[in-house]
Amino acid sequence: MLHTVNKSPFSSDALNECARFASTGSDILLIEDGVYAAKAGSAYEPALKDVVKKCAVYALEADLKARGVTALVPGVKTVAYAGFVELVEKSKVHTWL
Amino acid sequence: MLHTVNKSPFSSDALNECARFASTGSDILLIEDGVYAAKAGSAYEPALKDVVKKCAVYALEADLKARGVTALVPGVKTVAYAGFVELVEKSKVHTWL
């Protein structure tokens, strides 16, 4: 299953909740303000590293650029909108608002 | 100064941030989903007890009733809308969205 998160992990519990309900081995895609979770060197990095151990974590390229997030937490892969679509082809998707 | 918070402390960082920027002795009023912070017996109770030590914490009666929040964390006072207005009369107000 693919899970998407569009909220900042600093102001919302969406990503924490998502990670709790995502099965091991599932995909998590960070979009919109959700990509801040992927920023290297933030206080959220240790938490995201744990998520990366459990799930494949992706971040949407366009949203990273829009927010000036360049250095990413190790293990996070980037995708374009076409890659987003490919992830949805691969499995059902749930959105954590 | 009066600070108002209308978000649940379980899903938003608004109350934590409010408490960090509220001067000692100022008033904090919990309204709307913010009143969940005042619920006795939740995992947020220890955090709210710290806030109560620093600030006078109020919760809006109508919002408590609407959400079925009955038992409150010790030290939290309840006010009606008239009491909300009185708090605003007393000092300037800032809203934490």
Next chain:
Amino acid sequence: MKFAVQVLEGPYNNQASDTAYNFIKAALERGHQIVRVFFYHNGVLNVNNLAEPPRDDRNVYARWTELGRDKGIDIVACIAASKRRGIKDGHIIEGTRISGLGQLTDMAIEADRLITFG
């Protein structure tokens, strides 16, 4: 005292409009003056006159009409925010108007208290 009220969320979708209304009623009862209600962000949706809310629920639009038309409170939706969201003269409720952010500035300066609901 002179109170100014800013509302940042639309009706029904969020409780902000309801809380603002209940606050204003209580403020009026305690003898305060509401110098203006200013709608910004999605708050501008509060003045849309095309809505037909369910009859078994409160009518948020009727409440603003009551405060604006009947009680004479100046109720303003920000023009820039309104244009983005499709709120337009000719389609706004009675007793409200669309104007610029200068109205927010003026009320922030003039009022003893500015309070935001969002």
Next chain:
Amino acid sequence: MKFAVQVLEGPYNNQASDTAYNFIKAALERGHQIVRVFFYHNGVLNVNNLAEPPRDDRNVYARWTELGRDKGIDIVACIAASKRRGIKDGHIIEGTRISGLGQLTDMAIEADRLITFG
């Protein structure tokens, strides 16, 4: 594959409409079918035809017109959510329509993938 898209937030106020549009464009390019776009909650604001967005920014309404009128995608705003928020037949953009929650149910059943943006 058959994709169904639900959008829960209004244009400009949140990025959901932009992300949904970019996702749909990419899905079409990869040969997928969009069985329907369903607007719920503040999402219904996306079909308002009274808006005049700033000219130096994207026009979210024009994007939905492009997908609905020009590309023939079925774009539906929930009637109950629309009534609460003042979205009404006669004031909606070309290539969109207002209908019931049954349209959401149908697309959830019919599509291989249901994806929500909010």
Next chain:
Amino acid sequence: MSDEMDNGGGENRKKIAFVMRHAPHGSIYSYEGLETVLIVAAYEQDLSLIFAGDGVFALVAAQDTSAVGIKGFIKTYRVLDGYDVNKIYVDRESMEKRGLKPEDFIIPVEVKEAEEIAAIMEEQHATIPY
């Protein structure tokens, strides 16, 4: 898939889960979410309702919205059973963190661990977040 494999409504019933994560009244997600559940329920699909995060607050029985001037909808949950919607799951951690117990809720629920809810979500044809 043959007709013999169908059961329940005798049609191709699909598994659809609603994941309710918002508190009531502060925003409309909880209320409009329930409206959707009632409509989808009439289509006789295989529905599940998952309450997690602040969504668990929606089920608290003792809600009285008269003083805020908003229509309450807590009693509406009681009609779900009449629509054969009885897979009502509550996330244990969300519930306990908020100081709630099953007895606080307006309808009977099944309390589940996060891993069980994850498994339920994986089985669905579609999941809808409100």
Next chain:
Amino acid sequence: MSDEMDNGGGENRKKIAFVMRHAPHGSIYSYEGLETVLIVAAYEQDLSLIFAGDGVFALVAAQDTSAVGIKGFIKTYRVLDGYDVNKIYVDRESMEKRGLKPEDFIIPVEVKEAEEIAAIMEEQHATIPY
């Protein structure tokens, strides 16, 4: 208050602070907030801008919104100085928690502790949250 006590614009300038707590792009708070600042700035009041929480992300210089198809506004912060808006405060804890440094920002800022920001807020005639 006598005329002699006025200064700056020679009028009764009021202290107004904007408290920016939202990240850019995901919601419009940050953008419409800046629009308001520019209008209020023309009134020659004594303005302060406080960036706290996710609001600090709004100032990150390296933003490029072309791929999301949204108008960027990061360069607009540069015009603030021309309006004599130069009390730009950033909360240290918010900044550090998000892995940011003053060099990441599009304009010079004063990094403040929470207690200092609390004191600034207490001095204001009005505070506006976006």
